[in-house]
Amino acid sequence: MSIVTVQLGQCGNQIGFEVFDALFSDSHCPQGLCSKRENEAYQASCKERFFSEEENGVPIARAVLVDMEPKVINQTLSKAAHSGRWKYGQHSCFCQKQGSGNNWAYGYSVHGPRHEESIMNLIQKEVEKCDSLNGFFIIMSMAGGTGSGLGAFVTQNLQDQYSNSLKMNQIIWPYGTGEVIVQNYNSILTLSHLYRSSDALLVHENDAVHKICAKLMNIKQISFRDINQVLAHQLGSVFQPTYSGEGSFHYRRNPLGDLMENLVPHPEFKMLGVRNIPQMSENSLAYSTFTWAGLLKHLRQMLISNAKMEEGIDWQVRPPLSGLPTRGKMSLNKEFHFNTSIANLVILRGKDVHSAELGAFKDPALYTSWLEPVHAFSVWKTQRAFSKYEKSAALVSNSQFLVKPLDTIVGKAWNMFASKAYIHQYTKFGIEEEDFLDSFTLLEQVIASYCNLGF
Amino acid sequence: MTQSVVIQVGQCGNQIGCCFWDLALREHAAVNQKAIYDEAISSFFRNVDTRVVGDGGSISKGKICSLKARAVLIDMEEGVVNEILQGPLRDVFDSKQLITDISGSGNNWAVGHKVFGSLYQEQILEKLRKSAEHCDCLQCFFIIHSMGGGTGSGLGTFLLKVLEDEFPEVYRFVTSIYPSGEDDVITSPYNSMLAMKELNEHADCVLPIDNQSLFDIISKIDLMVNSGKLGTAIKPKSLVTSSAGAKKRQEKPFDAMNNIVANLLLNLSSARFEGSLNMDLNEISMNLVPFPQLHYLVSSLTPLYTLADVNIPSRRLDQMFSDAFSKDHQLIRADPKHSLYLACALMVRGNVQISDLRRNIERLKPSLRFVSWNQEGWKTSLCSVPPVGHSHSLLALANNTCVKPTFIELRERFTRLYRKRAHLHHYLQIEGMEESCFTEALSSLSALIQEYNQLDATKSMPAEELPRLSVAV
Amino acid sequence: LLPCPCSQHTLAELRDALDSCAERQRQLERSLRVSRRLLRAWYADPGTTRLGLPRAVRTPLSDPGPACIPSPQDLKELELLTQALEKAVRVRKGISKAGEGNKAPSLKSGSIVTSPATRASAPPRTSHRAGSRASETKPPRGIRQTRVPTKDLPECRLLSVGDQACMGQGAGDTKPKSGLRNEQIVLSAASQAPEAFTLKDKGILLQLPEAFRKAASRNSRLRRNNSRKGQSYSRTQGLSMTRMQSGWPGPRLSATEVEAEVRHLQKACLLLRLRMGEELMADPQDWMQEYRCLLTLEELQAIVGQCLHRLRELCTGEACPARGRFPRASLPCGGGADPIWSPQLLLYSSTQELQTLAALRLRVAMLHQQIHLEKVLMAELLPLVSKQEPLGPPWLALCRAVHSLLCEGGQRFLTILREDKPAD
């Protein structure tokens, strides 16, 4: 089954490119550490998911590029074409001359309806190229205007037109400060609208990835490209093929469906985060060896202590003893330590993957009281190594990890809203105070629901 | 890609415009070595096939034939415009873009606004429409004018209303040159005051600049260059004050000052070139204007020159950021560091990465005060193409209460004159001018000052968390 | 927390629904695997598996064997075919690489050059078909992507045993198709060069093995007979069963049967309600219609009465297997008289039509399931809302969840704000 990617705005297009590049490089990586036959099956599965093929054999990304100004799209297209390994479809992009100017309302209420038909037609063409459509990746930032506003609009349209297909929005969470001043407004509008129309929001925090670049990748002067590459790596580690089940050597056909069924069935809990291990620069990789036990021990501690990377994990954090009333309401004011999960998915790739012991992730104390680990935990595996890492593990988690950042964003936006600052920029394009209030209400509920997990 | 049209009004506006076009040409020539007409150039220039007679000769692709500035030149005296038409830039303009008169506005806002406004309205509109037709997607009008004189101030602000009615979707960015305290135009407080009301009501963004600050900056550079120590170390063609490094300095007194403004405009529109974090012009008002009236942005430009030494230690890079917030680098006499920030944009060009930007924001943040509801009011952009002669540069735009003193001073100077009703009759004799024009302008400015006062007052208040919506379960 | 009996019941119902979906999914996956494998073997390189792109298949049949293949050799021939199929794409690639001309020398030796792609553009045998096919497979990808070098040759050159003349020269629609099919058709023995074929042509060449065809037809004959017999069995048993069971208590319904009955009554109730709705909505034009409407409603009333009676029997545990029939759970799809033994045909004309049909079927099934769950949850949850002490946080939480489950299909949720704080 295939996944159609919709890249929106500057951020979405830049990341989209890196994602496809990472997927392609990995599936053609000679260091897959597995049999030729296996490697071929892996490649075939990856290709079916993310690429279609043209006559001359160059794979074409199953992607639609959308931006409201041409620069980034032109850049992205030519970068892909120059790589010579894969490319974007000739007629798979849509751009206009003038961006949304960081105004969510402009993207959502002006660009959206104005270009609805053209964009949906492009998407439909891409969908028709798939023998079987699994769902959509919608890559967008939530701070800007085009990615966030138009992205929310397009997602809603996808929900209307392809109600049975799955929609996963890859959302880039802005830096806490310094990207866009109205980012908190744009963010709450984006999140609340996506909560209504998307199936899952896979969130990447710029701050966290930035730190990974600095601490794990040892990059001195970090560029957006570096950040996007780490991000693409994380996505690849989740969505490259894995076996469909324990003991099976067929590759999974329905990654989106399986993931969502396990992680986001509850309508109030749709936010997912990715963690991966190991993550390091290629130079250090050559001198490192790993054991599954070590990797998983770190990964688990990253989960429960809410660390985004393996460096600086707080090893003091322990799951609460089950049965004790310590798992009370999470308080936002007090520093909270233990990150309670709703559901987790661990993805293991590489050598001796069958020997990996995952019992530590099945501890009921890790999860909310109303889900048993048997419902809340799942594993995907493949023997094929990922992107030169002999062994690697990724964790997709629906947990409290985002409560704090979300609360911060809602709080800042609320502060600004209370002073009515910038509101005129939105009402100009039809987004009224009422809409803001709806968004605040929904997100306050989401925050409360995540906080109340232990109840 | 979008296009912008520059409207230069009055003597000052045209002089700055002249520098702007010179610099813009040089910038594109440096970036675009193959002389292909690309989208970046198209934002300020048309490519015209001169062999075609008439007006239909625009070429959208291919080799550059003949570049025409997307500009409308307006002056009610002929001098400056004629000079331009005889100068090296003459090919960039053609007569269809000019509107001139011979009588001048006599430093009287009312003459520029009321008399020439109604007289030339149709003609101006005609030229504007024409220039708009040449655009694929017109995004912004850059209006350059002075506040103190008659034509720039009067006709320039008259234009704003015309533009607003005719092109409501197109942004109006106004570069306004404010008179210094010891201005030689006696009526400049009247003119500025009357113009302020129009700016308040009809501009999307105003970049106030004052001559004194420009002059101070020049003096500082002069000092550096001539001190001998640095003279040879400064990279040629890297001064923000000169349009051509080889040219003999200070041919005209205002050239250097005008060059600074021209640089400001070029950096403001750096979205012409690619970058990893573009900042389109429409993002400026979106991010920096929290309330419709508070659209005055204090700007600063760093570095003012670049050393010939190619190795830029990051300390030097960090210095660029520090300078941008210092009093000495502001293009208006203001001290943003000791006032209240409503919002701040950093537009970086050249070889600078997001991590440099973030490091400096983190470093500088503690020394700056932001309004309570916008504690993280930063907007940033990264453009990979640096200005000519530089490896990197920074334009800082601040919506900061530090503009208030300029306005207060203007009000004081106005009140001093107005109390004596000096020279009032020159204005009142013009048809359509009444005393109420003055009082309304005064109250408009006072209201603006009041808004800044209120914001300043929050500085001393403790930041409190507002009660949020409270969810029951 | 929900009280136990309620938890158990709702949980069981939901799990039931989940299991049935999972089961259906498993069945689908199984048959999908087979279909995919088939198509892959057909037109894709097994190495890089170009899934989903129909490609022309060309293969060399090195030695097609004697002209007349007796049926015992069918299996051997089939083995050959399989090998050929596996080689197919490799060879095809070789051909397209080697250029178009040098690999098509077999012009006179019975090459069959149709392919899904070329058939669409250059209709084989029956031209009217090709046209409609082109329109039914919506994006005719094959056309764009496959260049079949021998496209311009006469489309079909089947050589039958009795007739060595070329059959398909020029216009193919004159050819007696069925006649060909029923004969043993083989390639001319002279054919040594690589040739192209499609599965269709293979199919004609290599019919289903005779043993299999015999077994299949015997199977359907037997099923028909059995189905006829099946109708009379109850009488046969009638006698002995009474004796058999004389020592035992009267026949009672088993739990599964009770459940089946209940499910059936639920469906009946739904049907009745629908019919009632239609009747009440109707706008009678004259007194005849009005009277008819009245009669219908009365009749419905009577049927509801019967259903209720039956249900009460079930409740008290006194229900016997329904009059004159065996528990309906005993046979899938209703009674034994159904033609399950030899399936009837369902004709469709395009993939899209088939997809619509299947999607609707599934949608209807889902709606049934959803309505059922809705009723179960209504019955279990609404009383809880009324029972609990209002306004406490648990009650509010319950209300929220119940609202989401019952009113929003579990998709959306409401928020309850405390009013003590200003809303804006």
Added chain:
Amino acid sequence: MGRRRRRRRVDPADAARALPEAIAALSQTLPAGPSPETFRRAKFDRPEAAPALWRLLFRVLSPQLADGASASFSPEAQVRSVKLALRTQGYPRRALAQLPDDGSQGGRELLLALAWLLARGPLPERLLTQNRVQLGDEMPVCECEALASPGPPAPSVEADGCVDIRHLQWLMGKLRFRWRNLMASQQEQCALLGKIHSYTRGCHSDRSLGHLSVTETELLRDPEGGRQLLQRLERENARLQAALEWRRRELVFWRWMDTVLGACPPEASQPTFLPRIPTPGTGALEPLVRELQALQGELREAVEARRAAWEAGVGGRGPEWSAARTALREAVGQDLAALRQACEQGGSCSLAQPHGPHRLVRTEAGVAGGPGLRAPEVIEALRSQEARLEVVLRQLQGQCRQELARLVGAPPGPVWILPPGR
């Protein structure tokens, strides 16, 4: 039947052979059926007959298990499973339940149980239907089996008792995803079927089919698999043949069974244990009663009002009216016959609609083909069914909304913010 019986009586030599032949036929019909000798021994409760009969019953009672899968169950597990299955089906003899779990005993009891199962319904036919070798690509056109529970509900394994309602929400969400996944898989399956059908057009020797089914094509592709399929088909044919044979001879078996029953110690004729009705059953009864009662009430109201109106308006009419009345009555009777039948017999299945699995055949759009149901007709019917069900669902949800609003009332304090409508 009567005729046949007479014939048997006429030929005593036949009768002597008849019993073993009947049992042999039965045995061959059933999966893993033992020899007639085993049956004979079982009658005398010989222990050596027991294991084979336990196995037989296990296979009969768990038809969904494939041939190989039953081997994975230990004999003890098989015995327990048989006991449980019989109990849920309401098998009344206690003696069976008391047999040891090791499967070493109980030949005669098992024989009785088998007979009981045979007597309850067309067991061989059911088994043959459930596991039949499917050659064509089939699609049922009715909803009888769609998404029905795959088997008897597992007796509630969940011992944990109470759950949080969020868990229910979780499961409901899961169900929604499964629906969507099913939808996607089904679409893919249809696309593939469509391809295979069109690629194999003209390959089938049966002209009414025209093309091959997946199974048939697979047979071509994979001769080894084809051989296995053929074997299965032949096995099934043998079983079908045996089933016919069994039907012809079963009377002899039943007579013999009478003697078996006679040899058994009779059990107390009291209903020793009622069928155990699992919780979902009882739970579903109560609301259904209420629902039907509500329906009855609504109907009564509607009827009363209309009858009164009718009698006030057009009450007395001439003789021509009474004829029309009778005609109308008949018409309504006919009109509702299908509905009545459906309510009495088997849900929507027995409506006049076609049902059961149909073999999919791809035809040309314009060609008037032979016999068979046409997809557009079925689509049409499904569409209207879909629309009706959607109305019902919306009504139910609306009802819930009202009910909730009523229960919640307008309490002072919290404000309810509904999700904004789109």
